[in-house]
Amino acid sequence: MSHLLNSVNNVKSSTDGNINLGLSSLISSPSNDDIVGIDASGDAKKLSMGASVGTPVLSYVTQLGGWGGSPTVTEGYNVFLRGASCTIEENATLVTRHTIGSPQWLSGWTLVAGNYLMLASWAFSTAGGGDCNAQFYNQTSSSYVGPKIHFETGSFSNRLIYYTSISSNTRFEIRARDVNSVGFFDSTSMFACTIQIFKI
Amino acid sequence: MSHNKITVASQSPDASGNVSIDVSNMSDVNISTPSDNQVLQYSTASSEWQNQTLSLGSGLLVLGQGDADAYSNSGASSMSGAVYLYAPSASIVNTFGATITKYLATDWVTSITLPAGNYQAMITYRVEFSSSGYFNFGLTNTAGTIEYTSRAYIGEDRTTIDNAASTSLGYFELSSDTTVIIHNDVSSGVDTVANQGNTPSEFSTLMIRKV
Numbered sequence: 138m139s140h141l142l143n144s145v146n147n148v149k150s151s152t153d154g155n156i157n158l159g160l161s162s163l164i165s166s167p168s169n170d171d172i173v174g175i176d177a178s179g180d181a182k183k184l185s186m187g188a189s190v191g192t193p194v195l196s197y198v199t200q201l202g203g204w205g206g207s208p209t210v211t212e213g214y215n216v217f218l219r220g221a222s223c224t225i226e227e228n229a230t231l232v233t234r235h236t237i238g239s240p241q242w243l244s245g246w247t248l249v250a251g252n253y254l255m256l257a258s259w260a261f262s263t264a265g266g267g268d269c270n271a272q273f274y275n276q277t278s279s280s281y282v283g284p285k286i287h288f289e290t291g292s293f294s295n296r297l298i299y300y301t302s303i304s305s306n307t308r309f310e311i312r313a314r315d316v317n318s319v320g321f322f323d324s325t326s327m328f329a330c331t332i333q334i335f336k337i
Numbered sequence: 338m339s340h341n342k343i344t345v346a347s348q349s350p351d352a353s354g355n356v357s358i359d360v361s362n363m364s365d366v367n368i369s370t371p372s373d374n375q376v377l378q379y380s381t382a383s384s385e386w387q388n389q390t391l392s393l394g395s396g397l398l399v400l401g402q403g404d405a406d407a408y409s410n411s412g413a414s415s416m417s418g419a420v421y422l423y424a425p426s427a428s429i430v431n432t433f434g435a436t437i438t439k440y441l442a443t444d445w446v447t448s449i450t451l452p453a454g455n456y457q458a459m460i461t462y463r464v465e466f467s468s469s470g471y472f473n474f475g476l477t478n479t480a481g482t483i484e485y486t487s488r489a490y491i492g493e494d495r496t497t498i499d500n501a502a503s504t505s506l507g508y509f510e511l512s513s514d515t516t517v518i519i520h521n522d523v524s525s526g527v528d529t530v531a532n533q534g535n536t537p538s539e540f541s542t543l544m545i546r547k548v
Contacts, residue, residue: 145345154342158358159365160377160386169381172389183379191397254397254544258504270540272403284403284542287463291493294461296504298542300399300430337397337432 191254191335194231195246198224198331210261210269210322214313217242218330231336235308245276245310250303252337257297257311260329261288267318273299276308285314300337396547399430400437400446401538408533412440412447416464416527418481419518420474422446423538433547438516448479450516455548458486460505460519463540465533469493470526475505476543477520485509485517494525508548519543 143150146162161167163181171183200222210216220241227234235245259271268289272281283299297311311332313319343350346362361368366377367385377386401422411421424437425444431437436450462474471492476485486507490498 150343153344155344155347157364158346158362160360160363161365161379167379167386169379171379172376173379173386254399282403284401284461285540286461287540289493291469291491291495292498292501292503293491294463294489294503294540296459296461298399298459298461298544299402300397 191337192228192231193226194228194248194253194334194336195234196224196226196331196333197243199327199329200224210313210316210319212314212316214316215244215274216259216271216311216313216322217244218332219243219327228336232334245308246332246334247306247308248303248334250305252302253300254335254337255283255297255299255301255309256333256335258329258331259286259295259297259311260326261313262320262323262326263288263290265318265320266290267316267320269316269319270314271297271311272314273297274310274312276310277306281312281314282309288319396433397430398433398435398449398545399428399542400424400449400544401542402428403539404428404444405535406444406538407535408537409531410443411445411530411537412443413445413530416472416530416533417521417524419447419479420462420464420521420537422519422541422543435545448516448518449543449545450514451511451545453511453513453515455508455510456485456545457508457548458506458543458545460486460489460544461503461540461542462489462505462519463491463536465528465536466492466526467528467532468526470524471497472521472524472527473501474519474521476507476517479516479518481518481520481522488522492526497525 145156145158148156148158148162150156164183167183174182199218220236220243231249233247237244270285270287272285273283275282286295286297287293345356346358348356348358348362350356360366365385368388371388375388378389379386401424404425406423424446434452437446438448440447458476464472471490471494473488473490475488486505489503489505490501491503
């Protein structure tokens, strides 16, 4: 009988016979910026926007093996990472990797305009004694940027955390600084290196 | 018969009596030029669900970006208990409304008050040593009694440090506004405040993501 269709989700029909159904009939009291999702039963559910961690731009995880060099780390040494067989995730519209040689050693990366959070874990071999620091380097402006990290016998925070807001394409690198008779960048230390960049 | 007049979301039944409704037919949904991966987000201003591209990057705090200043300017009286970060205003990233407290007119951050929410934190820190020793740090309440991140250890004394991590990490949930500090509770061989120079300012960073 027609009166059985007088309401849907408790929304009653108007005088013209239309039941003016809205999405909010499935969701109680949404707040500003809430988004609609589903719960474990498949029913509509309002969700808070919560937080975001940014758009992944570049994740570079080195792989052990294939290392055949023994470069001495000197002041301003532009460190590079093995390019072959690494685990690389990238958004090519936001980043361009700069590589050297046939194994495609990573020597730097260029980001398009935007706000970025750059994270890097790093290592140098200090088996031969000595100490040094490392820092992100803005190759476009020829300037060191962000905090430093320190290497010597012992254990020191070796995680670079740097936020940058750039208005045009900018090339970044990681360089050694304040070098004091440090050994070299060997396969073990290279294996400990990783870079993650997020667009914020 | 009256059932021939009934519509739902202005959609009429077909010959079999079925009413097909798209989400865009709903009275409080306004979808304009949709694209892949958008969501419907509620606007209290228009009382509508509107299609939006998810806005990313709204929950980040970064303090300590390598700027140089002597730790003796920080107001710290010792290298234990609360330790401070150097963060000139121009270098601060604070997109979730944390309240940052500094020592007098300096840029040395002594504490941070976080709004209620869920957070992931990461801390790097460095101090100068007068002899082979160690130093730990982590994010805590102002009394140093509630740990919000793991204690990281740095120093040349690897015997004591063992294999402890040198970066402090943690996830925590706050039900109300909470003031936090970077806190040290054990150390050995750490040089004096006066002898720290620029090291804590140039090598120390706190990053907190609201998640």
